[in-house]
Amino acid sequence: xxxxxxxxIVLIFLSPALSAIFLFFILPLLSALFISFTDFDIYTLxxxxxxxxxxLENYIKIFEDDLFYKALYNTFYFVFIGGPLSIITSLLAALxxxxxxxxxxxxxxxxxxxxxxxxxxxxxxxxRYLYHPRFGVFNYILSLFGINAIDxxxxxxxxxxxxxxxxxxxxxxxxxxxxxAGLQNIPTELYEAAELxxxxxxxxxxxxTLPFLAPTTFFISIITMIGYFQLxxxxxxxxxxxxxxxxxxxxxxxxxxxxxxxxIGYSVSIAFILFIIxxxxxxxxxxxxxxxxx
Amino acid sequence: xxxxLIIIFLVSFFISCSKKDDTLTFWAMGVEGENVIKLTTExxxxxxxxxxxxxxxxxxxxxxxxxxxxxxxxxDVFQLGNTWIPEFVALNAIISLDSLCEKNNFDLNDFFxxxxxxNKIDGNLYGIPWYVDTRVLFYRKDIMEKLGRKNPPKTWxxxxxxxxxxxxxxxxxxxxxxxxxxxxxxxLALQNKAQLLSDNFTEPAFTCSNFVQAFNFLARFYHxxxxxxxxxxxxxxxxxxxxxxxxxxxxxxxxISEFKKRIKREIQNSWMTAPLPSPDSSYPGVSLAGGASxxxxxxxxxxxLAFKLVEFLSRPEIQIKFYNLISALPSRRSAWINSNLxxxxxxxxxxxxxxxxxxxxxxxxxxxxxxxRIQKYVEEVAMKKVTVLEACDNLNNETRKLLRKRKExxxxxxxx
Numbered sequence: 001x002x003x004x005x006x007x008x009i010v011l012i013f014l015s016p017a018l019s020a021i022f023l024f025f026i027l028p029l030l031s032a033l034f035i036s037f038t039d040f041d042i043y044t045l046x047x048x049x050x051x052x053x054x055x056l057e058n059y060i061k062i063f064e065d066d067l068f069y070k071a072l073y074n075t076f077y078f079v080f081i082g083g084p085l086s087i088i089t090s091l092l093a094a095l096x097x098x099x100x101x102x103x104x105x106x107x108x109x110x111x112x113x114x115x116x117x118x119x120x121x122x123x124x125x126x127x128r129y130l131y132h133p134r135f136g137v138f139n140y141i142l143s144l145f146g147i148n149a150i151d152x153x154x155x156x157x158x159x160x161x162x163x164x165x166x167x168x169x170x171x172x173x174x175x176x177x178x179x180x181a182g183l184q185n186i187p188t189e190l191y192e193a194a195e196l197x198x199x200x201x202x203x204x205x206x207x208x209t210l211p212f213l214a215p216t217t218f219f220i221s222i223i224t225m226i227g228y229f230q231l232x233x234x235x236x237x238x239x240x241x242x243x244x245x246x247x248x249x250x251x252x253x254x255x256x257x258x259x260x261x262x263x264i265g266y267s268v269s270i271a272f273i274l275f276i277i278x279x280x281x282x283x284x285x286x287x288x289x290x291x292x293x294x
Numbered sequence: 295x296x297x298x299l300i301i302i303f304l305v306s307f308f309i310s311c312s313k314k315d316d317t318l319t320f321w322a323m324g325v326e327g328e329n330v331i332k333l334t335t336e337x338x339x340x341x342x343x344x345x346x347x348x349x350x351x352x353x354x355x356x357x358x359x360x361x362x363x364x365x366x367x368x369x370d371v372f373q374l375g376n377t378w379i380p381e382f383v384a385l386n387a388i389i390s391l392d393s394l395c396e397k398n399n400f401d402l403n404d405f406f407x408x409x410x411x412x413n414k415i416d417g418n419l420y421g422i423p424w425y426v427d428t429r430v431l432f433y434r435k436d437i438m439e440k441l442g443r444k445n446p447p448k449t450w451x452x453x454x455x456x457x458x459x460x461x462x463x464x465x466x467x468x469x470x471x472x473x474x475x476x477x478x479x480x481x482l483a484l485q486n487k488a489q490l491l492s493d494n495f496t497e498p499a500f501t502c503s504n505f506v507q508a509f510n511f512l513a514r515f516y517h518x519x520x521x522x523x524x525x526x527x528x529x530x531x532x533x534x535x536x537x538x539x540x541x542x543x544x545x546x547x548x549x550i551s552e553f554k555k556r557i558k559r560e561i562q563n564s565w566m567t568a569p570l571p572s573p574d575s576s577y578p579g580v581s582l583a584g585g586a587s588x589x590x591x592x593x594x595x596x597x598x599l600a601f602k603l604v605e606f607l608s609r610p611e612i613q614i615k616f617y618n619l620i621s622a623l624p625s626r627r628s629a630w631i632n633s634n635l636x637x638x639x640x641x642x643x644x645x646x647x648x649x650x651x652x653x654x655x656x657x658x659x660x661x662x663x664x665x666x667r668i669q670k671y672v673e674e675v676a677m678k679k680v681t682v683l684e685a686c687d688n689l690n691n692e693t694r695k696l697l698r699k700r701k702e703x704x705x706x707x708x709x710x
Contacts, residue, residue, distance in 0.1 A: 041699060042360075042381060042385065042658050043384055043658070043699065043700075043703060043709065045363070045364060045385055046384050046387070047386065047708070050703060050709075132529055133527065134529075151524060151527075154524045154527070156677075242474060242673070243677075244674060244677065244679065245670070260356075260662075261662045261666070262360065
């Protein structure tokens, strides 16, 4: 005899999980959404009579805020320049470590992974020295080629590239490990068959490696993009958003507005805008993925 | 097993209960927190009460205090940088100390005026200055003597002429006005009697001539290469000072010990401190009324006792002990009579300067205005992205936005 399970019983069994999700995810999300429609700030903390419902004013204010556009621009700059560069670096490193001709693979794998597990604060101290305009290693290397010293972190033009370079170095090891796993999943028979047909190395890479890596690449690009949109620690420890706000990212701006100046209402609405942007771009990527997936 | 657990639980419960009654909680930041324990033991002995000192790092202090306020876990007494006082008054987190001072016959006249003033909001006193901090001029005596100048500059004009001379003769920068700090511009503006904010601090006054004049004066140093116009040019101020890369630097008392420690021995005798120059003949010019104060939590149930601790820590002899521990300058004039401080040649200019300090606008938004707006425009003017007049205009517009809520609350009578 087949008994139909009532929805009530299902809910009872799911209730521990559901209530946790409700309490720690849905409820904060809803209250954040509510706060984004108010002018919650330091005055409100002292006396709740000073709270005012302002409707969409915060969101309107965002689109009139020069600093927000600056932060938006910087974040896009970081994601669309730094992201692809970082993925390409990871892929190259993975290909190198996967090739038959490299010795000490395990050693290099560990070395390349080390920056990922090193705390950014320690990294920042070292990198600030590397970027030093007068005594830094980068400028020393440039000077060997007769290039004038660059004020890496002090010049608004170079500060973001400097942050991107640091972020790539810091993060490429993680994606590299994922790529290596992807590469090892490609059946060797395919390469053998291709070799018999007289395919060149480049053809093998283009026709076998890349297509078979597509799911890995897709996963990596989404994860990297979401992570890069949340750029925070690197500018926070290296430049505090300067010079001239050239490294101010959206999350850093949100943090400053929220936890430094306690404009909670405004800061939360920036968070929602960031959420929507990430959502839209992820959806676009999903659309695109259907076309390339094998 | 079970019974033992219950006993342990009960014992710890009673301990925590009994602790609550005769314990005063006290939060202090950074080195202050590390060292103040050595002073509170004496207080504990005298008043037969336990003081539980918790040290919080400066970098996280502001967030931690606000979070503690929200969760209602602020200690009875805590240290507060005196620019943070307006904010905590707006939060109703700290109490006015006037009645407690009166009740305990606490003599406020002994404190430096400008510093005490920075603790007053709307005529009420909210904090007792614990130690003080102001900025003076640190300079290289030897470089200036080589150029035939024996005395540090006394007026703006002298400062400018001297800077030009140094730049011409040594081909180095003369003075360091960091572009990532609001300090130089605010000090110059206060010296030039700029009002900064008007109408009960609800309107910006950055386009008034006194402020513009001060900003123009500062801009000249950047544009004529008398000061580095980029912070990364000086990553190690001690090294830069040692090399003569800069000759003058406006900074605070904490740098005395740093200079003694970090600058090489050969030029240890060639640096000095001096009070700040003034735009007119009223030497010395005003400087910032900085420092930290002790405040009492408005939710504390031991306010009288808390005040005893505040009173104890601000006693002249305790302040001198504190100075000997961490070089924090005493906030009371009588503490300065101690020979230890009088004979220190580097400290004497500070003593003179402390009689001429001025508080900045005392509102919760001020720190935001300084750090996110004024600092930004100092940087932009230094890099010639905008002119001084444009910067002042933009400053006015942006500050007006930041002050909108305050203006609203003041007009509704929800805020004084």
